[in-house]
Amino acid sequence: MPNMSKEKVKMKEQDPLLRIKNFDEVTCGYTLEEAMEEAGRCLQCKTRPCVGGCPVSVPIPEFIKEVSEGNIEEAYNIIATENRLPAICGRVCPQESQCEGKCVRGRKGEPVAIGRLERFVADYYMENIKKDVEKPESNNKKVAVVGGGPASLTCAADLAKKGYEVTMYEALHQLGGVLMYGIPEFRLPKGLVQTELKSVTDLGVKVEKNVIVGKSITIDELFEEEGFQAVFVGSGAGLPRFMNIEGENLNGVYSANEFLTRVNLMKAYDFPNSPTPVRIGEKVAVIGGGNVAMDAARTAKRLGAKEVKIVYRRSKEELPARVEEVHHAEEEQIIFDLLKNPVEIIGEDGHVTGMKCIKMELGEPDESGRRRPQPIEGSEEVMDVDIVVVAIGQTPNPLLRDTTDGLDVNKRGCIVVNEDTMETTLENVYAGGDAVTGAATVILAMGAGKKAAKAIDEKLSK
Numbered sequence: 093m094p095n096m097s098k099e100k101v102k103m104k105e106q107d108p109l110l111r112i113k114n115f116d117e118v119t120c121g122y123t124l125e126e127a128m129e130e131a132g133r134c135l136q137c138k139t140r141p142c143v144g145g146c147p148v149s150v151p152i153p154e155f156i157k158e159v160s161e162g163n164i165e166e167a168y169n170i171i172a173t174e175n176r177l178p179a180i181c182g183r184v185c186p187q188e189s190q191c192e193g194k195c196v197r198g199r200k201g202e203p204v205a206i207g208r209l210e211r212f213v214a215d216y217y218m219e220n221i222k223k224d225v226e227k228p229e230s231n232n233k234k235v236a237v238v239g240g241g242p243a244s245l246t247c248a249a250d251l252a253k254k255g256y257e258v259t260m261y262e263a264l265h266q267l268g269g270v271l272m273y274g275i276p277e278f279r280l281p282k283g284l285v286q287t288e289l290k291s292v293t294d295l296g297v298k299v300e301k302n303v304i305v306g307k308s309i310t311i312d313e314l315f316e317e318e319g320f321q322a323v324f325v326g327s328g329a330g331l332p333r334f335m336n337i338e339g340e341n342l343n344g345v346y347s348a349n350e351f352l353t354r355v356n357l358m359k360a361y362d363f364p365n366s367p368t369p370v371r372i373g374e375k376v377a378v379i380g381g382g383n384v385a386m387d388a389a390r391t392a393k394r395l396g397a398k399e400v401k402i403v404y405r406r407s408k409e410e411l412p413a414r415v416e417e418v419h420h421a422e423e424e425q426i427i428f429d430l431l432k433n434p435v436e437i438i439g440e441d442g443h444v445t446g447m448k449c450i451k452m453e454l455g456e457p458d459e460s461g462r463r464r465p466q467p468i469e470g471s472e473e474v475m476d477v478d479i480v481v482v483a484i485g486q487t488p489n490p491l492l493r494d495t496t497d498g499l500d501v502n503k504r505g506c507i508v509v510n511e512d513t514m515e516t517t518l519e520n521v522y523a524g525g526d527a528v529t530g531a532a533t534v535i536l537a538m539g540a541g542k543k544a545a546k547a548i549d550e551k552l553s554k
């Protein structure tokens with residue numbers, strides 16, 4: 093008899109007033125007993141609607157059944173057939189619009205906590221079971237993947253499992269992409285990311301770090317000089333957008349990308365033990381309303397800022413960030429200064445001292461379906477701030493486009509692909525993840541990497 097409770101089993105979290113003083117993970121995960129109880133809420137639907145909501149098709153009812161019986165190793169093995177990064181996905185997937193959004197239990201209560209269960213299985217496996225991954229036998233075919241983020245990692249893992257000799261080229265000194273340099277430690281612990289990445293490299297994937305494809309080596313050279321038969325490009329969308337307003341070049345203005353990279357990858361919070369400081373003021377304004385803005389604001393708070401504001405031009409209903417992230421930010425005393433748009437950053441002696449904003453009101457819905465924000469004339473006012481973090485989106489870096497003849501991109505700078513195969517306008521060059529969609533999600537990047545791996549295998553097996 094399933095557990096018919098309408099609510100998910102609660103997951104413990106660090107107290108908000110304690111956690112704003114540390115970088116430890118906010119959520120604490122389930123115990124075995126809690127996980128088994130939550131797994132008991134799954135109805136084992138024959139039509140598996142939840143699986144249809146998962147871009148990498150994790151066999152959800154099957155792994156949950158094993159959890160309900162306490163067979164965690166078996167549950168892990170079932171997940172790993174489709175997803176080698178379950179501890180990461182269980183934490184950062186927007187489950188509410190993916191797997192859990194399709195769960196039938198969500199019709200009359202809360203859906204089954206698929207993400208929390210997936211995270212539990214992965215954490216439990218890593219702590220208590222972890223077995224060495226067997227390196228598959230080589231099929232003597234070589235594939236290069238560009239970038240070490242979730243799209244490339246998934247493509248590399250799926251191909252390596254089939255015996256391909258995969259080499260991953262990463263521009264930075266660490267694999268993981270945004271998982272390492274963007275998403276903060278308090279949402280996604282970096283030790284855990286490294287452990288999951290190892291489950292990919294243990295499949296025999298060769299890693300070349302500090303190599304910028306398009307600069308150190310071109311895509312053409314990967315084919316002609318290195319003998320690769322296919323290339324997958326998962327280079328992400330790492331180029332920050334700015335507002336192009338006066339004062340944006342003042343000291344004290346960061347892109348969210350730079351701000352978070354300094355803190356996550358370079359551990360600026362541990363300066364002078366780490367090489368990079370980050371200047372944090374008394375009053376920080378973060379411009380934008382997505383997950384990146386929430387991460388930057390919550391990071392600024394932990395670095396010691398007295399007052400942190402999210403400045404967003406629409407209202408709370410339109411905030412693109414996950415509901416859970418907004419809730420956590422509110423608990424952490426982040427102030428939401430909504431329906432405001434910056435028009436000028438004001439400075440003295442080259443440093444930010446304030447930000448002029450205009451009030452906005454919402455008009456008719458635009459092409460995105462959200463109500464269009466319109467400025468209210470004459471409503472400008474100056475906000476007292478000394479640090480501004482701009483988190484209004486990222487686009488793909490143009491480097492690969494500029495150094496690869498015939499690689500078409502659209503007007504947003506995203507690589508054009510055939511959506512069935514992820515092949516680009518160049519034969520045997522595939523692409524996926526943020527480089528193709530623009531800034532999106534980890535699981536969509538992974539789904540694209542998976543699709544490309546399947547197409548590469550079909551092509552090279554002919």
Ligand code: FAD
Nearest residue numbers: 239241242243263269270274305328525526532533534537
């Ligand atoms: P990336 O993760 O960007 O990885 C690309 C990699 O390629 C990088 O390591 C980069 O250094 C490397 N690279 C780039 N160019 C080259 C080159 N020329 N040569 C070699 N290497 C190169 N998504 C969620 O699902 N949930 C969240 O909660 C979430 N929060 C986020 C928070 C922040 C702060 C940010 C920035 C993003 C967040 N996202 C979230 C989005 C998500 O992280 C991305 O959609 C996802 O990482 C995209 O994966 P990717 O593999 O396409 O690219």
Ligand code: SF4
Nearest residue numbers: 146150181185190191
């Ligand atoms: Fe849900 Fe993400 Fe897991 Fe798929 S990978 S089942 S979308 S949490």
Ligand code: SF4
Nearest residue numbers: 134135137142195196
């Ligand atoms: Fe279980 Fe929900 Fe999937 Fe049904 S839809 S199998 S209840 S997780």
